[in-house]
Amino acid sequence: MDPARVLAQRLATQRLSSAPAPKAVDVVRLLTCVQSQERDHAFFSLAMRSRKDTYAAVQRELDSGAFLRTHILRPTWHFVAAEDLRWILELTSPRVLSGMAGRHRQLGLDEPRRLDQGLELLAELLQDRTFRTRPELNDEFTCRRSTIQPGQELGHLLAVAELRGLVCSGPMKGVHHSYALVDEVVPPTPSRTREEALVELVRRYVAGHGPTSVKDFTRWSSLTVADTKQALAEIGGELEQVEVEDIPHWFDPTQVRRRSPAAPAAYLFPTYDEVVLSYPQVNFPSLPDHPYADHTDPFWAWVVLESVNVGLWKRTVRPDVVEVEVRLAPGVTQDGRTQVRRAAQRLAHFLGRDLSYLEYEGTPHLWGGDLGHPARRPRRADR
Structure with missing residues (x-):
């Protein structure tokens, strides 16, 4: 199969160029798990694929418990439908937790008694649907004089609790993610071998x-x-x-779905969007004069036009306006630039804000400078 056809088919399969799914949770079910450590960007990923095309609409579905945000598949957050949580955790968590063992030894979380006491206190603090945020849990663990310290220790304890199926997300409290006990918010589901x-x-x-x-x-x-x-x-x-x-x-x-006549030509994909992140071997090709195609950056994501990576974008959200800055390859046509601006307008609609659109060429200042993302720098031979 030709790579161009593969890319077009993926866009349709993921409801980006075909008819949108009715709800955000339908997108989560289709993709099974959706990476979401950048929650608000991940909300936009769901909105691009569904008729729930505003931030408030997607949040209402999360707050209702239709889908959850929790550590699953890898040591990072994902969205997952409530009915899929238990069996996916049971299948995948043993390998994930095994891979985190070295870090847990550094933090002292490999000591069974200390870990169990931390998990017991966490369960006590969340019981009876007492949804608490990370800062609230920090305060409670400090007040109870727990041996689990706020910061990295508590963060890893929460990840262990999620991967073991003890806790998951509750409804958002303001802009903060909250935690809930799985057994109190997720109905039982049939077990699988x-x-x-x-x-x-x-x-x-x-x-x-x-x-x-x-x-x-x-x-x-x-x-x-x-x-x-x-x-x-x-x-x-x-x-x-x-x-x-x-x-x-x-x-x-x-x-296999048909491309919709109303499908957009351009997309502003978040850095961790499933259609970008999921395919290390066959992915959107970059224009030769792309402003920065060799490395990824957590603050600059891909602009995709007609299945080609044509530039980078980032956003700055203010109370009444979202500023969208794009850096496009010089070879992008005027019609293509108009399509990219329309993609930015969809983001502004999603956020319920006016759009301030800034378009430039050339490589932006990236996190990590010319060497790119620190995690992708070549390792020195003496390390």
């Missing part, structure tokens, strides 16, 4: 992200290549296999 859960997770991922490769899935799920291939073999003829640049890819033929 490990094999059933593995097959279901692979099937769901391919349905929402296809065409996609084994490497795409293992990066997303933290599971092994062997597990993935086993599940694909069991699913068998339900999925269609194609070669993309000599790499096997799979998609669900029942999920």
Whole structure:
């Protein structure tokens, strides 16, 4: 399959260029888990794919408990539908927690008695649907003279509690994320064997992200290549296999959707959007004169026009206006620039603010400077 066709099909499968899903939770179910450490940007990712196209509408669904924000799949936050929480945690959390063991030893969270006492206090503070934010929990742990200190220790304790299925998100309190006890806000769901859960997770991922490769899935799920291939073999003829640049890819033929006549030509994708982040092998190509195509930056994300990465964008949200700055490659046509501005206007509508649009060329000042994102710098030989 030609890469251009792959990219077009993914945009349609993920409801970006096809008819939008009715609700934000329908998008979460389609994608199964949606990376959301930048919550407000992740809200926009859901809004771009659904008829709930404002921040307030997406937040109402989160606050209702239809979908949750919690640590799952990897040691970072994701949105997940309430009914999918327990079985995905049971399948994937053992590998995630194992990968965090070294850091927990540094923090003293590998001491069972200390960890258990921290988890017991956390459960006590949240019982009876007493939703608390991280700052509120910091204060309570300090007042109770817990051995778990505010800051990194409490942060990692909360992540362990989420990965074990003890806590998840509650409704937002102002701009703050709150925590709730899973057993108080998530109804019981049928248990699955490990094999059933593995097959279901692979099937769901391919349905929402296809065409996609084994490497795409293992990066997303933290599971092994062997597990993935086993599940694909069991699913068998339900999925269609194609070669993309000599790499096997799979998609669900029942999920192939038509491009809508109303589909936008340009998108301002958040840095961690699923259609950008999920595909390390076959992704949107960059124009040769792209302002900065070699490294990613947490504050500058991709501008995609007609399935090509044509520049970078960032936003600054003020009380009545959102300032959107874009850096476009010189080769973008005037019509293309108009389409990018329309994409910025969709962001302003989502936030319920007026738009201040700034368009420039050239490389912006990036976090980490010319070396790029610190996490992606070459390691010195003596380290």
